[in-house]
Amino acid sequence: MTPSQDVPFDPALTDLYQDLHRHPELGFQEQRTARVVADRLTASGFEVTTGVGRTGVVGVLRNGSGPTALLRADMDALPVREETGLDYASTATATDAAGKTVPVDHACGHDLHTTCLLGAADVLAHARESWAGTLLVVFQPAEELGQGAQALVDDGLYDRFPTPDVVLGQHVAPLPAGKIAGHPGASYAASDSLRVRLAGRGAHGSMPQASVDPIVMAAETVLRLQTVVSREIPSTATAVLTVGSIHAGDAANVIPGEAELQLNIRSYDEAVRQRILDAVERIVRGEAIIAGATEEPTITPIERFPVVVNDDAALARTFAAFASWLGPDNLLDPGAGAGSEDVGILATSAGAPLSYWLLGGTDPALFTTGDMSDPALLTVPSNHSPHYAPVPHPTLETGVTALVTAARTWLPTAA
Template sequence: MRLLDEIFPLVEGFYVDLHKNPELSHSEHRTASGVAEWLTRTGYEVHKGVGGTGVVGILRNGPGPTVMLRADMDALPVEERTGLPYASTTRATDDEGKEVPVMHACGHDAHTACLVGAADLLSESREEWTGTVMVVAQPAEETLDGAQAMLDDGLYERFGRPDVILGQHLGPQPAGLISHRAGVILGAADSYRVRVFGEGGHASQPHTTIDPVLVAAHIVTRLQGVVSREISPSEMAVLTVGRIQAGTKANIIPDEAYLEVNTRALNDNVARQLEAAIERIVRAEAAASGATREPEVERFEGAGITVNDPACTAEVAAAHHAYFGDDYVIHLPDPFPGTEDFSCFGLPADPQPIPYVFWFVGATPHDVWEAAPGDTPYEKMGNVPSNHSPFFAPSREPTLRAGLAAITVAALSYLGSERSAPAAEAPPMGGAYQDQSYDAAPEPVGDPFPVHDAPPPAEQVPADSFGPPPGDPAPPSGYGPVPADAPPADSYDPPARSYGPPMGEPYEPRPESGAAQDSNDAYDSAFLASSWPEPGQEDPAKSTHEADMDAVIGEQDEELREEWRSEKAEESTLSADMAAILDDDPQGPPQGPPPQGPPHGQPSGPAFGGPPPRGDAHQAPPPGPDDDLPDSEYRL
């Protein structure tokens, strides 16, 4: 039976290949071909060209629910500055005919690699479940129209309507951390094109013109008062004028001006209120300036809020708790204002919408998280290279392992004639809402990240969710506490073909010590409280890092890759490309540090507020010991 460890090198290779060869929205031809090839080899019924470049894979395995797994494939017009050995140097032509750099700066390469890996694992374990798996590789998420394009192309009419939809997204949390939220998890976004028209002329005779630049300036100023004076203080709303263009020369008053406006909200009613305000202000300012032609306001892209079904979120979160352990699954107290078109697949306007669950997988390398300024997780997340940053460099192994396991375990919690996920009341996520379940989305109250009233004893270092307790050396693979009789790290002889836990082996929560803590207090005790060593104190987990990497990467990876090459010698050139890329990748930082900031005059990207990533690769959170047999429903 195929295990996660055996498939991981292939998933990793596909990720590296995708990262090195990104494609813009609606142009994901190479990526889609790779997805289709993988699904075909794995036994799926594959359909290409759905909604443009979308790919759908169907695996029917007897009666049972239809579970849809979705990932997005497109990249961004961002110039990569990570310094990674597999960094993108791709350039492409955008929809305005301009040549732009292209980078996977939002993690869609990881989403896609984990999607096909999960599809492969589910295909190899068909004797363990019944039902239908529907794999959807979606184009054009960044333009917020790819999901709707697939629906308009008959996604559900042609391939069947799923019973539940599952998706995930990389985020700025520490690598390997799974974050859930029932109810609203992502906001709505809309973008508008605005054209205002005047009557041009010579700059020396403005009285003979109607200046559209002045009209546009008044519009920009007036729009800034919408959120502060028209939206209730209890609601979240953002209105941004991100683009304004007019004229060709300083002494010419142009005929028209062009603006692009973006709005964000966590409530669909607020989103519509913002839209109405834009229409009203644009038309009023044009009229006040005496414009003889009506302005144009066009909504050209957008998506509604993402609202996780509470019951389904409880079920998936329970499965993740059972697999990863309580320390590595948290509950987000507040939604993110970012936007996805994932929610379109749920048919929110349908009389019977489809339930879905969407969660985050942390991607920030642990040393980058440690070094980031800030006393709270929110402050740190604002100071690490995050989505859409040219420095966005996920910690590869822990991120991919967590993403691959998370979506596979979530699918297994639904597949089968008997439900695999626990039917008991789901535990609350994190410390901020210890007494709440997923029956309803909690409202944020007070400090979303409270600190315990009773701190741990002075001699006890607070627990850290990303490694063994202080004082316990990390094993060479980075997984799990080392038994007392284990040999030292530098003499460790790793078992053959072992990258970590087999698929289905749950992460074992670390034993607690000191003051009693709530079993679901993961966010407070593990995420908030830092357990990094004091200056001058040696961190045993880091002290063995080089030996760990040599033992695990040098011996195990090469053994597996050589075996894989011999087995796959007759397979596609794409698979060969993956192996070549992995061979070239030193699995470590490039020579010399990445640039510390942009050259003068160049933007650093919209989401980056901290130092670029640095340091060696870090391992995933620890699983349980080998003799800790998992429950059968989570075994592959």
């Protein structure tokens, strides 16, 4: 489907997208990206403030009386080595928070989000007759860390800038390019990542009787944790508990003194979330007692994303406009996704409804039915994969037009 003809597409956005893709930056390190964003917003006539929430950029465009709409894009990349083979693939590295040099890749598509919002901001700035009110564009840092949205709020986002009447945004996804998907209500899961340290007592590998083996303790803990969702959570609830990292020891003939697990919990209901967290603590401490550990284990939060809740009426209003543009056959309901986002913090902190959708970014030729039952959804590269690479066209055109259409829907001109 060709984007609406009254939303012009600037071909230079393709070069911008490829430039941002070549120069990814980790969360709270988005200095170059922020400069590019600030320069382009300034050229479009926005009031621009940099350094919000450390590396965020906020643009304000006032266009008479009317409501305020916030359009958000995230800017940060991931510590992933790109394996797409694109001629504009990233070869960048960075120093992470632990001081380690890591490869960096826009494997989640935030470069595309940034490009689309810059394109939409410029279109709206040059077509002020088509909307009225205040446009607030927010380029957020550190979404991948689960910290960027809160950093903006803590830095006075709604004290220093207008409070929005609606928060709008999109995220590219491995759906056919040219299609848009959205789900009302709880749309993206809460996520809790934890680091668990199990303290044992080290010994020579030939003398296990002298040890409290943290590897055995860790193995028992992992197995017991896998019963939490299957045996402690109602079958009508949805939750995931994954142990994604386990580390202990460095030699075959040495029983180490400690083991470390990293685990992740996904949930949609606060009561379910708390029940899982309580179960994790009970199991970790219980296994330590059973093993005879003389030191208490520690459980340290790594990151936290709240549930993203789309306001039913707000999403319906936005999607009605999308249906008039794209046609209802190109709009999908993906159901509640297990991925996590922090965009909801921007809405709840403002007391505003959220309307957030997925933007198809994969070659449509790879799909057969093109809906949520398509088998290709299980095989095409997805976000966070080193092979993930949205097709620039028509993804950019659709993404720009979606943001412009949404903004005009919520910032209508006087009748």
